[in-house]
Every structure is written in structure tokens, then in C-alpha cells.
Amino acid sequence: MKKAKLFIDEKEVYEFPVQVDNMKGISLDIRNLRKDTGMITYDPGFGNTGSCQSAVTFLDGEKGILQYRGYAIEDLVEKCDFVEVAFLLVHGSLPNKKERYKYQELLNNHSMIHADMMDFFRGYPDHAHPMSILSAMVVSLSAFYPEIDLDEDPEAQMDLTVTRLLSKMRTIAAFTYRKLNGMDFVNPSYKYSYCANFLNMMFSSPVRDYTPNPVHVKAINKLLILHADHEQNCSTTAVRLIGSSEASLYAAVSAGICALWGPKHGGANQAVIEMLEKIRDDGITVDEAIRKAQDKDDPFKLMGFGHRVYKTYDPRAKIARKLCREVLDDLGKSDELLDIAIDLEQQALKNEYFIERNLYPNIDFYTGIIFRAMGIPTNMYTVMFALGRLPGWIAHYLEWHHDPYEKIGRPRQHYIGPTPKQVVPLEER
Secondary structure, X not given: OOEEEEEEOOEEEXXXXXEEOOOOOEEEOOOOHHXXXXXXXXXXXXXXXXXXXXXXXXXXXXXXXXXXXXXEHHHHHHHOOHHHHHHHHHHOOOOOHHHHHHHHHHHHHOOOOOHHHHHHHHHOOOXXXXXXXXXXXXXXXXXXXXXXXXXXXXXXXXXXXXXXHHHHHHHHHHHHHHHHOOOOOOOOOOOOOHHHHHHHHHHOEOOEOOOOOHHHHHHHHHHHHHHOOOOOOHHHHHHHHHHOOOOOHHXXXXXXXXXXXXXXXXXXXXXXXXXXXXXXXXXXXXXXXXXXXXXXOOOOOOOOXXXXXXXXXXXXXXXXXXXXXXXHHHHXXXXXXXXXXXXXXXXXXXXXXXXXXXXXXXXXXXXXXXXXXXXXXXXXXXXXXXXXXXXXXXXXXXXXHHOOOOOOOOXXXXXXXXXXXXXXXXXXX
């Protein structure tokens, strides 16, 4: 095993084991650093810290590579639907025909939510954000349905709890949309596929016939696949951290939903739409928007460009860009916001400021426009992201649960507060 040595003031103080992963990535094993030296590492944002070993997703931001369980994202989007990819992430392999049929049956059989949960929906105010309802309803599932018990036929228990959550969270999301728009709930239908069922529960109407648009069903499938996992991001780390306390799957996923809610994570596609609307409504030209984005003193931000991990074009954005055009072409109409977005992309890709900083469009730059074209409101965009990310969260939760080397998450800190002081009695202060 190779070693790396740490020197302080030319004195060797520690020797790190060097690990090489399956994709030739190199890491220093610091598990015994504090025990052996009394020192810790300082890494705000954990950008250089490997918190776990994982077999779920491989991501190379420099080369623009994203793989689920060894399969390229481009290959999965082209040849699979979301249910197959969810099975892949949770079980570790793509399903055969028999497994695929059984999984679809399980999703259909567990798509309804408990009747008493309807009262929760009715109690939320009409102005509530859908993500607040989604997170609360998901954690409340633990009160109505048994938690996973890996001591009693682990495989069957895992399938039951996981498929419950995968199916019911879709129902919760659709019911949330209808509640906030003053509409009666539409129960899931056994005749529809996973994504078609979601669209039917969202948009079905008693006053007109509704059949899910096949192009929209295909687009939802692809978008959910694109969002299904993304290595150790903020929300996935939250799920693993909560899971490390041995909290239930429902509690861990609810925490992931809350983490995803922020505009720097899952809320980014909503921020892109709001930025494009501001450019349109304020009469800002694309050239002016580019200039404003480069001005450090200007509060204007060009949302949807750049990524914490990717240093080249986000591979998911390439797929989303093509998908965006397909959806709009099917509707037979142009979109002013898409025209602005494409012009922004073209201008940014040839601008030295963006090139030098590797600021390429990411997936959030296009997904909001696709959702908008399908009639999904802005405040539901992050909910759509959560539906896609759910199988990835589940896969990471289960991976931690089965890893004998994992411990409860407990980061250290670099203290910068006061040195010890004596309390002065109240009458003397």
C-alpha cells in the first residue's frame, strides 16, 4: 500500500495510507489522524472530503461523465424509463422483464395514501410552499406505515418500504398541487404507467377528458432519470447523515427534501425561470445581462451557469436542451424565455469571462422551461426534482445501512470563539 507523509516544520508527523478506487481516483485515509496526532482537517463545504465509500454513482466533473451503477446517463435516458432506473439504483442491477413487471405492480398496489392523511392536506394554508407540504407528508408516512425491518426477510421488507415511498411520494406531490389550486384530489389509476399516472393525478379534470400527452410522459421519464442521483451532494449527504443515526427511511428522505429546497441546490431551476422573467420584464438585453453578470458590484446573477462539480458542459444539460426543444415543438409554439435562454447560452459560451471560469450551462438552465411548457407551476419545480432524486436517496440510505464500517456522522470543527472566561456575578456586571 502506498503512503503519503505529512510534514510540519520539516518534521514528519504522520503517514497516510493512500487508497485508489475503481475509477483510479486517489484518496488519503485520514480515519486515524485525530486519534494519532490530535489534529483534524479543515475543509469548509467538504469539497475535498470523501465522507463514505459508495457503489451507486460515479461522477467526473472535469470530463463531464455521470454514471449510475456503471451505466452512462446518456445510455440510461435513451433506453430506460424511470421505473427501471429506480430499480437499478435501489437493487444494483437493471430489471429483467419479469422483475420490471413485478416492480410496476408493486408501485401500482401501493400508490394510494391512507385516508386519514387527507385531513393533513386540507389543513395546510393555500399559500404553503409545496416543498414544506412534501417534507411533512413524507415524514408522516412513518406514523401510518411500518418502517423497514431488515431482520425479517430483508429483501421483501426493503421492496415493500421502498416501493411504498416511491409510489406514495408521487401521489403526495400531485395531491399537493391540487390542494394548492383548490381542486379535488384525483386518485392514482391502475391503467397508467408511473409518470403518466403522475400527470393524470395532476391535470385530470371532471369537465374535460384528459389523456397524458405521450411526449410529456416521455419528457417526465427522462427528467426524473437525469435527477435520479448525483453522488454526495447536499441533500444526499443529508439523507446519509440522518440515516447514520438509524432514523427511519421516511425521516431521512424528509431531511433530504428540506436540503433540496434551497435555491443553491434543488431550487436552482426555479431561480433560472425567475431570472429569465426578470430579463424579459425589465427589458434587459442579453448583452446587458452578460455584462451585469460579470460586474462584481451588480446584484444581478446569471442563474443556471456553472456547477460545484462540473468543470465542463454538464452532460445532463445537453440532454435537457434537446428535450426542451422536443416538448416545445410538440406544443407547436415558441417560448420567449427559451429564446432568451438559448441566446444567453450562445453568448456565454464564446465569452472569455465564462470560458476561463468554466461557467457552462447546467441542467437547471433548461428543466424549468420544460416544466413550464407542460403547465407545471414554478413552485412545483423543486418537487419534481425531489421525485427524481428519491431513488438515489433511498439507494444511499440502504448502502449506509448495510455498510459495517459506517459510523454516525459527527464532523469536527475549527473553533474561533472566545478563550476561557470567568462569569462575573450579575450584581457586579
